[in-house]
Amino acid sequence: MATVWHFYRDSFRNMTWGRPLVWLILLKVFILFAILRVFFFKPAMAGLSDEERSRVVGERLTGEHPEVGDPVPVPETYQP
Amino acid sequence: MTAAYHWLFVPLTLGLALVMAVMETIYVIRKDDFWKKTAQYWMKLFAINFAVGIATGIILEFEFGTNWSNYSWFVGDMFGAPLAIEGILAFFMEATFFAVMFFGWEKVSKRFHLASTWLTGIGASISAYWILVANGWMQNPVGTTFNPEAVRSEMASAQAFWEVISNPVAVSKFFHAITSGWVTGGVFVVGISCWYLLKNRQRKFARASILIGSIVGIVGSFAVMLSGDASGVHAAEFQPMKLAAAEGLNDGGRRAAFTIVPGIRIPGMLSILATHDIDGYVPGINDILNGYTDNEGNEIPSVAEKMAMGRKALVALSLYRSTDDPSEKAEARYALEENVQYMGYGHLEKPEDVIPPVGIVFWAFRFMIGLGMLMLLELLVVGWLAWKDKLTGKRWLMIAALACIPLVYICGQSGWIVAEVGRQPWTIQGLLPVNVAISSLSAGAVKTTFFLFLAIFTLFLVIEIRILIGAIKKGPETSNE
Numbered sequence: 001m002a003t004v005w006h007f008y009r010d011s012f013r014n015m016t017w018g019r020p021l022v023w024l025i026l027l028k029v030f031i032l033f034a035i036l037r038v039f040f041f042k043p044a045m046a047g048l049s050d051e052e053r054s055r056v057v058g059e060r061l062t063g064e065h066p067e068v069g070d071p072v073p074v075p076e077t078y079q080p
Numbered sequence: 081m082t083a084a085y086h087w088l089f090v091p092l093t094l095g096l097a098l099v100m101a102v103m104e105t106i107y108v109i110r111k112d113d114f115w116k117k118t119a120q121y122w123m124k125l126f127a128i129n130f131a132v133g134i135a136t137g138i139i140l141e142f143e144f145g146t147n148w149s150n151y152s153w154f155v156g157d158m159f160g161a162p163l164a165i166e167g168i169l170a171f172f173m174e175a176t177f178f179a180v181m182f183f184g185w186e187k188v189s190k191r192f193h194l195a196s197t198w199l200t201g202i203g204a205s206i207s208a209y210w211i212l213v214a215n216g217w218m219q220n221p222v223g224t225t226f227n228p229e230a231v232r233s234e235m236a237s238a239q240a241f242w243e244v245i246s247n248p249v250a251v252s253k254f255f256h257a258i259t260s261g262w263v264t265g266g267v268f269v270v271g272i273s274c275w276y277l278l279k280n281r282q283r284k285f286a287r288a289s290i291l292i293g294s295i296v297g298i299v300g301s302f303a304v305m306l307s308g309d310a311s312g313v314h315a316a317e318f319q320p321m322k323l324a325a326a327e328g329l330n331d332g333g334r335r336a337a338f339t340i341v342p343g344i345r346i347p348g349m350l351s352i353l354a355t356h357d358i359d360g361y362v363p364g365i366n367d368i369l370n371g372y373t374d375n376e377g378n379e380i381p382s383v384a385e386k387m388a389m390g391r392k393a394l395v396a397l398s399l400y401r402s403t404d405d406p407s408e409k410a411e412a413r414y415a416l417e418e419n420v421q422y423m424g425y426g427h428l429e430k431p432e433d434v435i436p437p438v439g440i441v442f443w444a445f446r447f448m449i450g451l452g453m454l455m456l457l458e459l460l461v462v463g464w465l466a467w468k469d470k471l472t473g474k475r476w477l478m479i480a481a482l483a484c485i486p487l488v489y490i491c492g493q494s495g496w497i498v499a500e501v502g503r504q505p506w507t508i509q510g511l512l513p514v515n516v517a518i519s520s521l522s523a524g525a526v527k528t529t530f531f532l533f534l535a536i537f538t539l540f541l542v543i544e545i546r547i548l549i550g551a552i553k554k555g556p557e558t559s560n561e
Contacts, residue, residue: 032139
């Protein structure tokens with residue numbers, strides 16, 4: 001384990017052209033998880049239990065759709 | 081759109097991984113430092129592309145929770161399992177072999193280093209496989225059953241998991257995506273190498289790179305054709321509307337003609353491509369709307385009939401979830417299972433809703449094939465002339481090779497449009513249309529997050545291109561012969 005640790009540590013310390021790339025990756029990960037995820041990409045069903053999620057999606061699926069007896073429009077011949 | 085953006089980086093990663101692995105293999109076999117430096121140079125460009133491309137896919141996973149919450153719940157473990165495997169695999173393979181590949185040149189044996197380089201490429205390809213298993217399931221949802229209690233698709237057994245991971249759509253998509261990455265890598269290497277020749281720099285390096293790049297690209301091109309053929313057959317079988325839209329085929333039939341461009345058609349060719357039989361029946365848009373008999377003699381219902389069955393499924397689902405009467409529940413479950421394969425059609429307002437934007441898909445398909453053929457021609461000509469050492473003085477050809485770099489990206493993006501726009505209106509084929517899959521968010525909120533992502537990551541893309549150009553201008557460490 002110590003050998004592996006030294007391999008990574010020394011390699012990162014001695015990096016030349018790769019150093020800005022590592023900073024770029026760290027910056028990107030920070031933006032992704034500390035800004036975008038926290039402030040903009042909040043899960044729409046966060047905090048709901050599995051039962052509540054099933055109910056919400058079930059209502060969405062069965063809530064707004066034409067009824068069984070509603071006539072289906074006859075398709076017109078497709079013309080581009 | 082986000083996936084298309086992510087796809088800007090993936091093909092070059094896949095292609096350059098193969099190019100540098102081949103170069104390093106030659107180095108290990110020949111023990112010639114020239115090949116080591118050549119491989120190291122392309123590895124550097126690989127790293128720059130990788131650094132900017134990495135994590136652009138993570139935003140998709142954020143979007144699943146925010147923008148596609150109904151979809152995310154509906155697909156259940158089916159989507160979570162492959163993505164989790166991909167994430168774990170990518171992390172461990174990349175953290176180990178990628179690190180050894182970059183840092184281990186003087187620290188591990190040549191053979192161990194070579195194995196790490198190959199495993200980096202193989203790891204990236206395996207990652208792509210799991211992503212395409214998830215995507216392939218959306219195009220052809222096999223191996224799962226719909227659980228009305230949980231309102232989720234579930235894999236009930238190991239057999240089901242096997243069906244999901246061996247989904248023919250996923251397999252053909254995987255080979256198509258990977259080998260198109262080889263073409264991208266080949267065209268990129270050949271184009272950049274031609275730039276050195278135009279500048280009269282690094283001639284030996286450039287010629288050697290052109291040879292390897294063109295071989296990888298040519299092999300990739302033929303493999304793309306084979307996997308594309310399989311994709312066409314699968315589209316005909318599982319997503320006939322996508323094929324009809326890609327061909328602009330209003331009325332199908334046997335000995336269906338393939339349209340090269342409007343007005344120029346090859347009789348019977350579409351039947352051969354779609355069914356491997358000149359007499360094979362290929363349904364057009366109107367046939368799909370009105371119902372038809374497929375090549376196995378199955379009566380395919382009209383879209384109106386599918387809509388009626390879909391509505392029965394949704395009403396049965398509603399009853400199943402609302403009643404406590406065991407016999408009513410059993411009846412509802414039976415009705416649901418009878419019609420569930422058309423459940424998504426129950427949400428449609430009119431049959432024409434199943435038609436994707438035909439013009440976009442039709443022309444994207446032509447761009448993909450036309451540019452793909454152009455790439456093959458370029459690789460053959462430049463590769464052959466490099467082999468014969470007759471590239472000197474052919475400036476126009478070298479400029480054309482350089483110009484092919486943006487074209488190969490347009491080619492790849494066109495393929496993505498055919499696959500993803502062509503399956504509209506479905507998020508999951510036949511089961512879940514887009515308008516039901518999305519969260520209850522305002523269009524403004526979705527636009528805000530997307531354009532925010534686009535702005536930030538385009539900034540990263542600009543930075544990448546600047547670093548990339550800097551590295552290209554600096555050139556490899558091979559002698560300037």
